Each structure stands twice: as C-alpha cells, then as structure tokens.
Amino acid sequence: MMPLRRRSILTGLVAGAMASGPARAADPVFVGVSGPLTGPNAQYGAQWKDAFDLALAEVNPTAAHPVRYVFEDSQSDPRQSVAIAQKFVNDPRIVMELGDFSSPASMAASPIYQRAKLVQFGFTNSHPDFTKGGDYMWSNSISQAEEQPSLADFAVAGLGRKRLGVIHLNTDWGVTSKNLFAAAVQAKGAEVTAAEGFLPNERDFRSTLVRIRDSNPDGIVLIAYYADAATIIRQIRTLGLTQPIVAVSSVYSPKLLELGGDAVNGVHVITTFFPEEPRPEVQRFVASFRAKYSREPDTFNATAYDTMILVSTLVNQFGTTRAAIRDGLSKVRGVPSVIYGTMQFDQATRRVEGARYKRLLVQGGKFVLWQGGTPS
Amino acid sequence: MLGAWFDYTVNGFVIGNIYALLAVGLALIYGVANLVNFAHGSVYVVGAYVGWAAITYLGTPLPVTLLCVVVVCALVGVGIERLGLRPLHGASRIAPLLATIGIALVLDQVVQLIFSPDPRAVPMQVPDWRITLGGGTIGALDLLIAGIGLTSAAVLYGFLRFTKLGWAVRATAQDSDAAKQMGVDTDRVNLVVFAIASALSGISGVLVGMYYNQINPAMSFEATLKGIVALIIGGLGNVPGAIGGSLILGLTESYGIALFGTSYRNLFAFVLLIAMLVWRPNGLFAARRSLPPEPMTGTFIARSRPLKVPSWAVAVVILLAALLPLLDAPYLLQIGANSLMYAMLALSLTLVAGTVGQVSLGHAALLAIGGYASGLLALDAGWPVAVAIPAAGLITAALGTLLVFPAFRLTGHYVSIATLGIGEIVSLVILNWTGLTRGAIGLGGIPPLEVFGYDLGSVQGTYWLCLVVLVLLALLQVRLLNSHLGRSWRAIRDDSVAARSYGVSGDRYKALAFGYGGFAAGISGAITAHAYSYINHETFGATISILALTMVILGGLGNVVGAVLGATLLIALPEAFRFLAEYRILIYGIVLLLLIRFRPQGLMGTV
Structure with a gap:
C-alpha cells in the first residue's frame, strides 16, 4: 500500500516533468517534507501539497534538476516528527527538509537536523527561537517582528486609534505577537488598554469582551486564526460593541467570510497575500492555482508555493548536495515570491525580511483593498 | 462597575445554559447506568454534523433538522449501549467508562474522516431578533437553548417520578438485579435512556453549532469535559442538579475571567471540579456527604494468570535490545x-x-x-x-x-x-x-x-x-x-x-x-x-494520557513486562503502518474497545 501511495504522488509530478522536459533526463533531487496529513491539523498539510504540486509542475519541466518531495505525515506530533527526522537525515537522496507545522513538532526535530547538517526549512515557524536551534534552521515564515509594527501602524496611523483592546491566542505565536504589537503601539504614542489570551477550542468570549469593553478602547485588535476570529467578531457585534476591528494576517482567509457571515463586514485585516494584487508573481500564482484546483488559494498555499520555488532555485543555482543547499541559502538573492516580491535571507536571523503588507477591509461579504479614511 | 458584574452574571448564565444541555444527558445516563459517559461529547459532534448535512444537502427547515438529529443520534446512542456497553455487563465498574473513551475516539475519528477537520458554518435557522440586557444582548437562540434545557429536565424529572417506565429506570439505577427480579426489562430501560440522552446531546450539538456558526470535530473533548464538571457540581445522576451545576460552572468561569483574565477560565473550572470531588462528591444539591457505595472496589482487573516469562528470556531480549x-x-x-x-x-x-x-x-x-x-x-x-x-x-x-x-x-x-x-x-x-x-x-x-x-x-x-x-x-x-x-x-x-x-x-x-x-x-x-x-x-x-492507558491495558494491568511490550507495540506499529496514518487513532479506539471486551487481562495477563 505504502509504495503505491507514494508512487502515485510522485508519478503525478514526474509525468509533468517528462512531458515537456529537457531531452537529457536529469536525476531528480529529493526534499523531505514533515507535516500533518492526518489529525487535527490535516487541512494544512493538504494545502501545502496542493501548492507544492503546483510549483513543481511550473518549474520542473525547464529545470536542469527537477525537484521531487517525499511527504511524511507527522500529525504535527513531536514524537513522530523526530522519527521522521531520523528517516530523512539517513536517506542520502534527501538534500533539504521542509516543515514541520507546529512549534513543538518542528523544534523537537531541530537537534537531529542540526547534528546531521541537513537544512530544516520551517516555512510556517514564526516562533522566535526556531532559527536559534542552529545554523541549519532557516525560515521564510512571516516575522512577527515585522508584521506587528505594520499592524500597529494600520491601527494607529491608518485608522487613527489611540486606545486598543487586544484579544490574542494564548500560544507561543499569539503571545510573541501580542508583546511585539504592544511595544509597537507604544512607540507610536498609543496604548494597549487590555490584552486577553484565549485557548484554542474556546468558543465563548462574552466575558472576555466585557473586560475589553470596560477597559474603554477605541479599537479592538485580534491576534488569532480565521476560525476563532470569526467567532469572536460575531460575539463582539452581538454584545453591541461598535469599535472598529483590526486583525492580523492569519485572519485573512475566504473561510472568515463563511464562518463570520454578516458580522465580519467592516473588519480591517492586514495580509501578505491578496489574490487581487496586480503584481505579476501574484497574478500568475492565483491564475494557475484556480485553473488547477478551481478554488481560491489562501496564505498557506502561497507560502508553500514560495517555498517550493525557492527549493528549485537553490538546487539549480547552487548544487544538489546538503552542503550546497546550506551555502545557497546564505547567498541566494532575489528569488521571486508571492509574499515578499523577492526573497533573500538575513545572515544573522536566517529569516526573510520585507513582506509586503496590504490593508484590507471586508465590504459586502468580500475582501477589498482599504482606501483610507476613518472607519464607519 | 456594578453594570459590569451584572453583565458577567448574564454571560455566566448564557454559557451555563449551553453546558446544561450536555450535563442533563450525562446525568440521565449516570442515573441509570452508573456510568460517566465520555462519549457524550462525541454524540454531540455527530448531532452537529448531521444537522449541518441536513441543512446543507437537503435544505431542511428547523423542525425537520432537529428531527433528523434526534433520529440519528438516538440510533447512535442505541448502538453505543447495545454494542459497546451491554456486553460488558458484569465486568468491573471501570470497564464501561474505558469503553466510552474508546467509543469517543472512534466516533470523533469517523466524523473527522467523513467531514474533514475543517471548521464549517451551520446556517442559522432561528429568527435573529435580540433583546438588550445590561450592556449586552441575548437572542432567540439563547432562549430556545434555555427552553430546551429546562423542558427536557422537567420532562425527564416527571418521567422518572410519575411514569411506570420512569419507575423502572429508577429501580434499575438503584439495584439492577433486584429490578430484574421484579420483572423490569433492564436492558430495554438502558436502551431507552441512551437513546433519549444521545438525542438530547445531538440537539445541543446542532444548536450550539448554530449559536457559534461553527462546528469542527475537535469540539467534542471540550464539550465532554465541561459536561462532566457540571455533572459533578450538580451531583452525579441528579437531573435537575445538572442544570444548577451547569449554571454554577458558567458563573464561576465568567467571574474567573472578570477577576483574573481569560486565560484563567478553564483553570477555574477544573479547580472547582477538584474542590467538589474532595468536599462535596455528591454534588452541591445532595444532603448526604458520603460517597454512594460502589458494589466493587472499582478496579479494572480481570482475574488472570500472568504469562510467565522466564528470566533468561528477558535477559536475552535485553541483550538483543x-x-x-x-x-x-x-x-x-x-x-x-x-x-x-x-x-x-x-x-x-x-x-x-x-x-x-x-x-x-x-x-x-x-x-x-x-x-x-x-x-x-x-x-x-x-x-x-x-x-x-x-x-x-x-x-x-x-x-x-x-x-x-x-x-x-x-x-x-x-x-x-x-x-x-x-x-x-x-x-x-x-x-x-x-x-x-x-x-x-x-x-x-x-x-x-x-x-x-x-x-x-x-x-x-x-x-x-x-x-x-x-x-x-x-x-x-x-x-x-x-x-x-x-x-x-x-x-x-x-x-x-x-x-x-x-x-x-x-x-x-x-x-x-x-x-x-x-x-x-x-x-x-x-x-x-x-x-x-x-x-x-x-x-x-491529554491524548498522551489516553495512549498510555491503552498501552498498559494492552500489556496487562500491573504487568511490568506487559507495560514495556504495550508501549513498544503502540509506538512501533504506527510507524510500521504509516500508510494507515489516517486511521491510526481510529485503530487505537477499536483496539481499546476490543481489548476491554474480549481480553481485559491484556496480552501478558494482569498481576
């Protein structure tokens, strides 16, 4: 069963490569992917896969070294991600590893990759300590140190808010973001009146909102994912709070509109990925994604797509050994990217800077670019 | 400031109201089967998804939606009782509890496999008018949930007090052997109770789904947990008490948030649970303070002769390892x-x-x-x-x-x-x-x-x-x-x-x-x-706790060699069967159920 399944994933990619590939069939280069295909985070692994396949179908036919990936399901569980790490580091074909999804699963495997000198590329790992695991940990995940000041700028300078109530997810990501946001808001001369952390799976926010309301804010900031954000926004409105709402980029998703219904109209969101952005990289990605899967891509798709384009660039510009990939990451410049425009890595942090933030507004059940002006 | 406390109180009642729907069903099952049903939240998820599917694919109006949910969930309840629990009659008291954990794993996974873990929106089918109360509002759905909670508690109370079948239910709860001797068909009573409680749980699932406009398969554990805490506060098996317990839990959480902040909410709920277990294990509304007698000491130990492993064999295995x-x-x-x-x-x-x-x-x-x-x-x-x-x-x-x-x-x-x-x-x-x-x-x-x-x-x-x-x-x-x-x-x-x-x-x-x-x-x-x-x-x-329990039951409780064997099997086999990954937790659940049913002494035998 297993070889069959894996082959069916691979043949799809190879078929694309063979059809119009170069006359001399080069040996494919393998990357390992450790991520959730089952379990509670399974939808994210599925989104990665769609984007990987799309990217490879685009770049492999013309590349000297076509890239293939081996996807191992970790359920985003550290116990399984460490076993997968051993599998990858001891598989001589694998030149680079991508993932895992959550911080505990990714960072538990880091010592193994570091020891084996195999690059672990965490493209959803915003945890500030992830790349501190060693000089083989790299990430193009959106840095919260960059996103939060941008969010603060939207709320304070853009929307003219002075007193902000923050509701954040109580996880490593949520707390890091909240702290960075509070610092950025202060630097701009505004203040955070209350910061409330909630647990994943919580559904009732009424009492949380009373606390927020009584801190007397003139704007409410959400640091959450779209599903929780939809629930919170609905309750903000049923409780009769009318302050403008501003949310981080992880709230941007077509699903927000479905889960939030009418209540999300008027919500402000920043995002790094917006399908209607005219930039050619974005338009090409969105058009080919729609053509292949007949649905709208979201930020997770875009990040995974960017990552696979980067892998192909590294392999074809710098060589097909583990050392060459590590070396290439520190040298590579100007890789085209949906999120960043072009990607290059900061040598000290091993992260990418310069994500382009768009300011959006939900209007009539759709995301539109925010045109300025004070919120209604 | 007084206004804020009024709002916290209202909010506590609103969320307590939702817990009550869960706790009433749990109390009914405990009252009859002497069992804390850990699968209750899973039936609630099944109800939510059945309701979602009925509205989305068949376009049913609210009464028909609820009818679909009641029928399907009652059948699930009957299935749980007939296939999962009745065969355990006569086994130790803890066996059915462990079986409900296994059933919960299976149901959750089946729902997740069919509907995917993606959250879904349940279309609102209740008129969306709201009344202002203090600084907030409450809507028609709040009142509907309260109505269903109170009505079902009242109907159940009346049913247990004043009808013949109700007497049979209570007799079964008090002493199932004596009830049987008096001609009560206890199996049928149990079946009816599971059907009613599960239908109620399913209704709460779909209503809560509409309330938050969102359902996902992962919401079952939280629901079971909160239902159980409310149940303990109200007193195990006490149906009106369950409503009181739920409201108290809601208020405690709300005041906890008011005093210390949102991240302390669940801490308050569980500290309240432990405090109740220590000081008032019969619940707030019971006169007695001592625990009800348990017929057996409550261990899950099937008498068996442990498999003797000669010490030279152990030494060889250690050497090979x-x-x-x-x-x-x-x-x-x-x-x-x-x-x-x-x-x-x-x-x-x-x-x-x-x-x-x-x-x-x-x-x-x-x-x-x-x-x-x-x-x-x-x-x-x-x-x-x-x-x-x-x-x-x-x-x-x-x-x-x-x-x-x-x-x-x-x-x-x-x-x-x-x-x-x-x-x-x-x-x-x-x-x-x-x-x-x-x-x-x-x-x-x-x-x-x-x-x-x-x-x-x-x-x-x-x-x-x-x-x-x-x-x-x-x-x-x-x-x-x-x-x-x-x-x-x-x-x-x-x-x-x-x-x-x-x-x-x-x-x-x-x-x-x-x-x-x-x-x-x-x-x-x-x-x-x-x-x-x-x-x-x-x-x-918490999943690691359940995994560890499955390991030791698989190996044979109390058995040292069995524990090591159980751990090795449950860690190594999933790696060997990676292609079954999607079904892994489902398989744990089924293994747990089969072990409890057919080999409670585990592979190596209990000591």
Missing part, C-alpha cells in the same frame, strides 16, 4: 528510543492503575512536570543534565503525589475524573505561570542529553541511556512488587476495607505508589525534554 545500535539503522533506533521513553511512562501507569487500582486519566501531567523540572534546572539553575534528570524524577514524585493526595479517598470513577482534572490543571498552570515556565512561549534551547561530559545527544546515545534507565526502573519495580509493599498494594486494590482492617493504611501506600510512579514518569518526561530541546504546555497533552 542493547545490541540494536550496532545495526546502524538510526530510524529504527529513534523509534526504539521513543518506545523506551513511553515504556517508562507505562511502567508508572501500570503500577498506579494496575497494581493499586487507581485508573489515572491524567498521567501525561507527570511527564510535563518532569520535563519542565529538568529543563528549568538545566536552563535557569545551570545544573548538569545528568543531575537535573534524576532531580526532576524526585520533584515529579513529590509534586505528583501532593497533587493527587486530595483524591486518595476517592475510588473508581471519581479517581479517573479527578486525575483527568488534575492533568488539565497542571497544563493550565504551566501555561499561566509565565514567570517560571515562560508560559505559552515554552522552554526552548534545553541542553542535549549528556552524562558528565559524554555526549548522548546522538540517537545511539539516547537509545542506550533510555534502555539502561528503563531496565533499572523495571527491575526496581519487579523487586517492589514481589515484596511486602507489592502485596499491600494489591490488597488495597482488591479490597480496601479488608486491607484497612489488617492495618494496611490505604493513603500511605497509595502515596508510595504515586511517588514511585511519579519518579518513573518524571524521568521519562525529563529525558524527552532534553531529547526534544523544546517543550511547551501542549507537548504532553
């Missing part, structure tokens, strides 16, 4: 090291649950304490890893025993619920005690395994270290079990009254068991923390 690193198969070794770490946890649980009969549902908390203790000693106090790990074992032993101490006088179901609550409390304290544990950020950069300068961070090193530690712990445990101490532990498990009359004081021996068990689990957590280099409050979650 020690030679495994020479094969140069690092992936295999990593799985081996994982199995060994879990085997230490299983040793701990098999002692506590098997030998002493305290079925713990929160054992992963001991891993978390061990992991954080060792990580913090190494990171903040600069202790060498080789000293930090045993120290973490001792800290876990002390802290673990101290935490469970209030639950020592509880038996059977109450122990399981208390340990479940304590497990949640530990994880929430880790999350909230930011000054010590760094809260949600977690502990990063934990130094790798080393013993006085020898680097054991390689997979071979980790494996050998785990093997040595496990063999030492196992030998010590075998030695203890064959001593006077082991006999006393088993005496408490088999008949605590008789043991006490022979001068064996239950509390002290339980404390010794939890102490030793905490030591083994703490070491396991500590080694895991150094091997992973990063842990947070989610690394050792």
Whole structure:
C-alpha cells in the first residue's frame, strides 16, 4: 500500500516533468517534507501539497534538476516528527527538509537536523527561537517582528486609534505577537488598554469582551486564526460593541467570510497575500492555482508555493548536495515570491525580511483593498 | 462597575445554559447506568454534523433538522449501549467508562474522516431578533437553548417520578438485579435512556453549532469535559442538579475571567471540579456527604494468570535490545528510543492503575512536570543534565503525589475524573505561570542529553541511556512488587476495607505508589525534554494520557513486562503502518474497545 501511495504522488509530478522536459533526463533531487496529513491539523498539510504540486509542475519541466518531495505525515506530533527526522537525515537522496507545522513538532526535530547538517526549512515557524536551534534552521515564515509594527501602524496611523483592546491566542505565536504589537503601539504614542489570551477550542468570549469593553478602547485588535476570529467578531457585534476591528494576517482567509457571515463586514485585516494584487508573481500564482484546483488559494498555499520555488532555485543555482543547499541559502538573492516580491535571507536571523503588507477591509461579504479614511 | 458584574452574571448564565444541555444527558445516563459517559461529547459532534448535512444537502427547515438529529443520534446512542456497553455487563465498574473513551475516539475519528477537520458554518435557522440586557444582548437562540434545557429536565424529572417506565429506570439505577427480579426489562430501560440522552446531546450539538456558526470535530473533548464538571457540581445522576451545576460552572468561569483574565477560565473550572470531588462528591444539591457505595472496589482487573516469562528470556531480549545500535539503522533506533521513553511512562501507569487500582486519566501531567523540572534546572539553575534528570524524577514524585493526595479517598470513577482534572490543571498552570515556565512561549534551547561530559545527544546515545534507565526502573519495580509493599498494594486494590482492617493504611501506600510512579514518569518526561530541546504546555497533552492507558491495558494491568511490550507495540506499529496514518487513532479506539471486551487481562495477563 505504502509504495503505491507514494508512487502515485510522485508519478503525478514526474509525468509533468517528462512531458515537456529537457531531452537529457536529469536525476531528480529529493526534499523531505514533515507535516500533518492526518489529525487535527490535516487541512494544512493538504494545502501545502496542493501548492507544492503546483510549483513543481511550473518549474520542473525547464529545470536542469527537477525537484521531487517525499511527504511524511507527522500529525504535527513531536514524537513522530523526530522519527521522521531520523528517516530523512539517513536517506542520502534527501538534500533539504521542509516543515514541520507546529512549534513543538518542528523544534523537537531541530537537534537531529542540526547534528546531521541537513537544512530544516520551517516555512510556517514564526516562533522566535526556531532559527536559534542552529545554523541549519532557516525560515521564510512571516516575522512577527515585522508584521506587528505594520499592524500597529494600520491601527494607529491608518485608522487613527489611540486606545486598543487586544484579544490574542494564548500560544507561543499569539503571545510573541501580542508583546511585539504592544511595544509597537507604544512607540507610536498609543496604548494597549487590555490584552486577553484565549485557548484554542474556546468558543465563548462574552466575558472576555466585557473586560475589553470596560477597559474603554477605541479599537479592538485580534491576534488569532480565521476560525476563532470569526467567532469572536460575531460575539463582539452581538454584545453591541461598535469599535472598529483590526486583525492580523492569519485572519485573512475566504473561510472568515463563511464562518463570520454578516458580522465580519467592516473588519480591517492586514495580509501578505491578496489574490487581487496586480503584481505579476501574484497574478500568475492565483491564475494557475484556480485553473488547477478551481478554488481560491489562501496564505498557506502561497507560502508553500514560495517555498517550493525557492527549493528549485537553490538546487539549480547552487548544487544538489546538503552542503550546497546550506551555502545557497546564505547567498541566494532575489528569488521571486508571492509574499515578499523577492526573497533573500538575513545572515544573522536566517529569516526573510520585507513582506509586503496590504490593508484590507471586508465590504459586502468580500475582501477589498482599504482606501483610507476613518472607519464607519 | 456594578453594570459590569451584572453583565458577567448574564454571560455566566448564557454559557451555563449551553453546558446544561450536555450535563442533563450525562446525568440521565449516570442515573441509570452508573456510568460517566465520555462519549457524550462525541454524540454531540455527530448531532452537529448531521444537522449541518441536513441543512446543507437537503435544505431542511428547523423542525425537520432537529428531527433528523434526534433520529440519528438516538440510533447512535442505541448502538453505543447495545454494542459497546451491554456486553460488558458484569465486568468491573471501570470497564464501561474505558469503553466510552474508546467509543469517543472512534466516533470523533469517523466524523473527522467523513467531514474533514475543517471548521464549517451551520446556517442559522432561528429568527435573529435580540433583546438588550445590561450592556449586552441575548437572542432567540439563547432562549430556545434555555427552553430546551429546562423542558427536557422537567420532562425527564416527571418521567422518572410519575411514569411506570420512569419507575423502572429508577429501580434499575438503584439495584439492577433486584429490578430484574421484579420483572423490569433492564436492558430495554438502558436502551431507552441512551437513546433519549444521545438525542438530547445531538440537539445541543446542532444548536450550539448554530449559536457559534461553527462546528469542527475537535469540539467534542471540550464539550465532554465541561459536561462532566457540571455533572459533578450538580451531583452525579441528579437531573435537575445538572442544570444548577451547569449554571454554577458558567458563573464561576465568567467571574474567573472578570477577576483574573481569560486565560484563567478553564483553570477555574477544573479547580472547582477538584474542590467538589474532595468536599462535596455528591454534588452541591445532595444532603448526604458520603460517597454512594460502589458494589466493587472499582478496579479494572480481570482475574488472570500472568504469562510467565522466564528470566533468561528477558535477559536475552535485553541483550538483543542493547545490541540494536550496532545495526546502524538510526530510524529504527529513534523509534526504539521513543518506545523506551513511553515504556517508562507505562511502567508508572501500570503500577498506579494496575497494581493499586487507581485508573489515572491524567498521567501525561507527570511527564510535563518532569520535563519542565529538568529543563528549568538545566536552563535557569545551570545544573548538569545528568543531575537535573534524576532531580526532576524526585520533584515529579513529590509534586505528583501532593497533587493527587486530595483524591486518595476517592475510588473508581471519581479517581479517573479527578486525575483527568488534575492533568488539565497542571497544563493550565504551566501555561499561566509565565514567570517560571515562560508560559505559552515554552522552554526552548534545553541542553542535549549528556552524562558528565559524554555526549548522548546522538540517537545511539539516547537509545542506550533510555534502555539502561528503563531496565533499572523495571527491575526496581519487579523487586517492589514481589515484596511486602507489592502485596499491600494489591490488597488495597482488591479490597480496601479488608486491607484497612489488617492495618494496611490505604493513603500511605497509595502515596508510595504515586511517588514511585511519579519518579518513573518524571524521568521519562525529563529525558524527552532534553531529547526534544523544546517543550511547551501542549507537548504532553491529554491524548498522551489516553495512549498510555491503552498501552498498559494492552500489556496487562500491573504487568511490568506487559507495560514495556504495550508501549513498544503502540509506538512501533504506527510507524510500521504509516500508510494507515489516517486511521491510526481510529485503530487505537477499536483496539481499546476490543481489548476491554474480549481480553481485559491484556496480552501478558494482569498481576
């Protein structure tokens, strides 16, 4: 069963490569992917896969070294991600590893990759300590140190808010973001009146909102994912709070509109990925994604797509050994990217800077670019 | 300020109202079957998805939607009773409880496989008018939920008091054998009760789905947990009490948020649970303060003769295990090291649950304490890893025993619920005690395994270290079990009254068991923390507690060799069957159910 399944994933990619590939069939280069295909985070692994396949179908036919990936399901569980790490580091074909999804699963495997000198590329790992695991940990995940000041700028300078109530997810990501946001808001001369952390799976926010309301804010900031954000926004409105709402980029998703219904109209969101952005990289990605899967891509798709384009660039510009990939990451410049425009890595942090933030507004059940002006 | 307190009160009632729908069904089942139904939240999820599917695909109006939900969920309830629980009649009291955990795993996974884990929106089918109350509003759906909760409680109360079938239900609850002798068809009564309670649970699922405009398969555990806490507050089996308990739980959470902030909400709920179990185990509304008598001591020990493994065979297996690193198969070794770490946890649980009969549902908390203790000693106090790990074992032993101490006088179901609550409390304290544990950020950069300068961070090193530690712990445990101490532990498990009359004081021996068990689990957590280099409050979650329990039941409760075998099988087999990944948790659930039904003594037999 297993070889069959894996082959069916691979043949799809190879078929694309063979059809119009170069006359001399080069040996494919393998990357390992450790991520959730089952379990509670399974939808994210599925989104990665769609984007990987799309990217490879685009770049492999013309590349000297076509890239293939081996996807191992970790359920985003550290116990399984460490076993997968051993599998990858001891598989001589694998030149680079991508993932895992959550911080505990990714960072538990880091010592193994570091020891084996195999690059672990965490493209959803915003945890500030992830790349501190060693000089083989790299990430193009959106840095919260960059996103939060941008969010603060939207709320304070853009929307003219002075007193902000923050509701954040109580996880490593949520707390890091909240702290960075509070610092950025202060630097701009505004203040955070209350910061409330909630647990994943919580559904009732009424009492949380009373606390927020009584801190007397003139704007409410959400640091959450779209599903929780939809629930919170609905309750903000049923409780009769009318302050403008501003949310981080992880709230941007077509699903927000479905889960939030009418209540999300008027919500402000920043995002790094917006399908209607005219930039050619974005338009090409969105058009080919729609053509292949007949649905709208979201930020997770875009990040995974960017990552696979980067892998192909590294392999074809710098060589097909583990050392060459590590070396290439520190040298590579100007890789085209949906999120960043072009990607290059900061040598000290091993992260990418310069994500382009768009300011959006939900209007009539759709995301539109925010045109300025004070919120209604 | 008074206005705010009014709002917190209203909000407490609103959320308590939602818990009540769950708690009423749980109370009904407990009242009749003497069973805390851990599958209740899963039926609630089934109800939510049936409702969603009916509205989305068939476009049903509200009454038809509810009818679909009632029919399907009643059938699920009948299935649970007929296939999952009735065959266990006559088995020990804890067996059906474990079976409902297995059923919950199976139902949740089936829903997730059919509908995917993606959250979905349930279209609102109740008119959306709202009335202003204090600083907020309440809507038609709040009133509908309250109406259904109160009506069902009233109807159930009337049914139990004034109808013949109701009398039969109560008679069955009081003494099912006597009821049977009086001509009551107790099987039919049980069937009817499960159908009613499950239908109620399904209705709450779809209404709560509409309320939040969102459902996902993961919401079942939270629902079960809150329902059980409300049930304990109201008194097990007390239907009107369940509503009172739910409202009190809602108010406690709301006031907790008011006083300390949102991240303390669940901490308040579980502290309330433990406080109730310790001081008012019969619930707030009961006159009696003593626990209702449990016909059996509440252990899940099927009498069996343990499989004798000759000591030369054990020695050969250990030798072969020690030679495994020479094969140069690092992936295999990593799985081996994982199995060994879990085997230490299983040793701990098999002692506590098997030998002493305290079925713990929160054992992963001991891993978390061990992991954080060792990580913090190494990171903040600069202790060498080789000293930090045993120290973490001792800290876990002390802290673990101290935490469970209030639950020592509880038996059977109450122990399981208390340990479940304590497990949640530990994880929430880790999350909230930011000054010590760094809260949600977690502990990063934990130094790798080393013993006085020898680097054991390689997979071979980790494996050998785990093997040595496990063999030492196992030998010590075998030695203890064959001593006077082991006999006393088993005496408490088999008949605590008789043991006490022979001068064996239950509390002290339980404390010794939890102490030793905490030591083994703490070491396991500590080694895991150094091997992973990063842990947070989610690394050792509730699913690990359930996994550990499955391991020790698979191996045979109380059986040391069985615990190691169970751990190895449940860690290694999923790796071998990676292609079945999607069905992995489903398979755990089915294995758990089949074991409870057909081989409660496990593979190696209970000791």
